[in-house]
């Protein structure tokens with residue numbers, strides 16, 4: 001058995017991988033924590049070494065837009081937590097989504113996405129991607145067969161959030177994966193809301209997993225970031241419809257990414273072409289904060305879930321609350337799917353409806369004192385938001401309703417505080433909203 005814990009990753013439990021995967025003591029000084037390699041560039045040994053690096057025939061560091069040692073530790077760590085083969089980090093979750101689709105699609109191509117997504121993703125897919133010649137068809141994920149019905153000959157992928165933002169909805173990921181498999185296209189899962197501690201999409205058949213590390217992975221509201229993980233199991237040759245993966249790339253002397261890099265060909269191409277040419281690289285400082293955050297991910301997620309369960313149960317019994325949508329409640333239509341796919345709990349983000357609609361909702365977000373009224377999730381602090389007037393504002397009324405962001409909807413991201421204090425804060429704000 002090797003002395004390097006990284007060679008034994010598969011044997012280790014989740015909490016061990018969260019602390020050790022990808023990191024080794026720094027060889028010169030022995031520094032135990034991962035240093036912040038705040039450098040743009042790396043000295044070549046000689047001209048052959050430089051040529052090999054540029055030809056991708058040897059691994060190493062050239063320039064921090066492509067690779068950076070601190071960012072590499074984060075990439076290895078998230079890949080290990082998701083049971084993936086490899087990962088590439090990006091400046092934000094949205095940048096990770098862009099790298100993914102740029103690597104998959106050509107102009108004129110199409111893909112399917114659940115209509116229950118983070119509001120920014122609906123805008124990115126529906127409007128900005130459209131201008132690049134990529135068409136997204138939005139699908140109601142309640143019945144997974146809807147994805148099969150929506151497939152078109154130029155569909156090159158299916159994108160879902162198993163646990164959907166703004167909240168309470170769980171998609172039957174195993175069934176959607178089977179549909180993607182039949183169509184020989186990759187299933188891409190945005191696992192931001194669950195985090196790899198609560199859910200591993202690859203275990204259920206996903207081919208690519210995306211995170212906005214801005215949320216639970218960094219975990220403290222400090223650092224933007226995103227990451228793309230590949231399972232290594234998708235057969236790009238067999239599918240026969242991904243020339244970007246299987247045909248010679250003129251930018252690298254005719255190198256074919258799938259043939260050369262095999263089960264990590266997708267993330268290699270995302271890095272060597274999309275990240276290189278568009279440049280949304282993660283900053284080493286942000287990678288450091290995110291690595292540090294991940295070390296306590298299991299502990300934090302346990303508390304996020306426990307607090308969310310208590311707050312959701314309290315709200316469900318509150319006279320000024322019309323409904324609560326949290327898959328952890330027995331009343332939720334997604335309770336059984338949540339038990340299957342998120343056995344440790346369905347996260348810390350959920351929505352509820354306040355009696356009195358838009359006006360009452362506005363009053364609640366203004367009346368809270370301990371909750372912060374802002375647009376983020378996955379912080380140590382508890383956060384509150386009125387999606388209709390903020391994150392989902394750019395959408396049409398119909399899109400808002402179908403995304404679960406109607407006028408009376410309030411979204412909570414439950415933090416790690418003493419839960420009695422959170423309940424008291426909401427109780428006071430709700431009683432005031434009624435006056």
Ligand SMILES: *Cc1c(COP(=O)(O)O)cnc(C)c1O
Nearest residue numbers: 092093094118165192212214225
């Ligand atoms: C925040 C978020 C994103 C976008 O990530 P950024 O880091 O803000 O770019 C994507 N998907 C989900 C589910 C999110 O919560």
